[in-house]
Amino acid sequence: MKNYDAILKENIYWARETFAKIDGKFSKVTLRSRDKLSDGVDKNGFHISKSPSGWTSGFWGGLNHLLYNYTKNEEYLKTARRSEELMDPALVDFAGLYHDVGFMWHILSGANYRLYGDEMSKNRNLHAAASLFSRYVLSGGFIRAWNGHWGDENVENWTIIDCLMNLPILYWASEVLHDDRFTQIAKAHADMAIRDHVRPDGSVAHIVEHDRETGEPVATYAGQGYAVGSSWSRGQAWGIYGFVISYKHTRDEKYLDAAKRIANYFIANCSDDWLPRVDFRAPSEPVYYDSTAGAIAACGLIEIAKEVGENEGGAFLNAAINLLRALDKSFADYSPENDAMLGYGTVRYPSRKEYLPDVHISIIYGDYYFTEAILKLLGADFDPWMK
Ligand code: GLY
Numbered sequence: 406m407k408n409y410d411a412i413l414k415e416n417i418y419w420a421r422e423t424f425a426k427i428d429g430k431f432s433k434v435t436l437r438s439r440d441k442l443s444d445g446v447d448k449n450g451f452h453i454s455k456s457p458s459g460w461t462s463g464f465w466g467g468l469n470h471l472l473y474n475y476t477k478n479e480e481y482l483k484t485a486r487r488s489e490e491l492m493d494p495a496l497v498d499f500a501g502l503y504h505d506v507g508f509m510w511h512i513l514s515g516a517n518y519r520l521y522g523d524e525m526s527k528n529r530n531l532h533a534a535a536s537l538f539s540r541y542v543l544s545g546g547f548i549r550a551w552n553g554h555w556g557d558e559n560v561e562n563w564t565i566i567d568c569l570m571n572l573p574i575l576y577w578a579s580e581v582l583h584d585d586r587f588t589q590i591a592k593a594h595a596d597m598a599i600r601d602h603v604r605p606d607g608s609v610a611h612i613v614e615h616d617r618e619t620g621e622p623v624a625t626y627a628g629q630g631y632a633v634g635s636s637w638s639r640g641q642a643w644g645i646y647g648f649v650i651s652y653k654h655t656r657d658e659k660y661l662d663a664a665k666r667i668a669n670y671f672i673a674n675c676s677d678d679w680l681p682r683v684d685f686r687a688p689s690e691p692v693y694y695d696s697t698a699g700a701i702a703a704c705g706l707i708e709i710a711k712e713v714g715e716n717e718g719g720a721f722l723n724a725a726i727n728l729l730r731a732l733d734k735s736f737a738d739y740s741p742e743n744d745a746m747l748g749y750g751t752v753r754y755p756s757r758k759e760y761l762p763d764v765h766i767s768i769i770y771g772d773y774y775f776t777e778a779i780l781k782l783l784g785a786d787f788d789p790w791m792k
Pocket of ligand 1: 629752
């Protein structure tokens with residue numbers, strides 16, 4: 406395996422060209438989607454605007470921050486700031502919020518504060534962090550994912566692997582407030598995830614139910630995966646990226662080890678074409694893809710590659726580039742007429758028909774993480790998940 410530098414050098418021209426296509430597209434889309442909290446697209450290719458309280462609402466503004474920071478095209482910054490205003494009703498939607506406030510605000514308000522020092526954005530992000538902090542179950546040592554009951558089902562003591570991506574807002578709040586309780590909670594939750602979500606073979610469980618008093622796991626559920634014990638690829642990707650981010654914030658080696666374990670499992674289970682299947686343990690036919698899993702995993706693999714040194718890093722960088730090149734070749738639409746870029750995302754699997762269409766569609770966070778990954782290759786100076 407070639408080392409990190411050699412692999413990056415071989416691919417840098419492609420990464421630059423790919424970014425030029427991304428910028429060419431979104432410099433047009435940002436003008437017409439400025440007043441939307443964009444998620445997927447309708448049948449005409451126009452962004453659909455989602456509720457401010459939904460977990461995906463920050464990605465469109467976050468994507469515009471990434472693009473502004475690299476290009477300095479002011480139109481992107483205008484859209485990012487408009488997104489923040491559109492999300493304000495969610496800040497006071499107490500019952501409608503759950504653990505995903507980190508996804509929602511840290512890459513948007515958190516970015517606007519860290520990059521440009523905006524005090525209002527800082528306060529929005531602190532409110533979001535405090536809301537996540539309040540979800541910690543002290544006796545069990547975990548952050549509750551969702552609220553209350555779903556029908557007869559009590560979900561109060563459920564954790565999901567995705568929550569690792571919410572922890573950066575807690576690390577950030579600790580630093581800004583000089584209050585290490587936020588970091589203590591983030592680390593307690595990440596430790597729980599190593600113990601209860603990561604399986605010995607490096608795959609991860611999506612949902613774990615805990616005993617509220619002891620924190621011990623009492624059940625796992627398939628959640629987004631094909632079945633209990635299966636391996637939902639986006640969940641594996643959240644694990645890779647989430648753990649390496651916790652490592653970067655804390656420098657605690659156990660988080661890097663966990664990220665590498667899941668990464669090695671992910672790489673070993675990719676198909677020869679590197680197009681991410683929705684679940685590594687689903688039947689091989691029919692084939693369902695999830696482009697978002699590839700984009701998120703690529704971000705995590707690049708970060709692992711940067712942390713482990715240039716010799717070991719080659720394998721992780723190579724896998725990331727294989728994933729990104731496959732998405733670029735087979736699933737990306739750079740035409741400005743279509744508001745979305747990546748196709749073949751899968752929101753839920755197995756599909757729940759009340760929410761159709763939710764398989765093989767464009768999803769905003771696919772576009773967000775694909776762009777973030779390409780910018781990592783280009784050496785962009787802002788990492789939205791760091792302090
Ligand atoms: N965080 C929710 C999902 O990945 O579907």
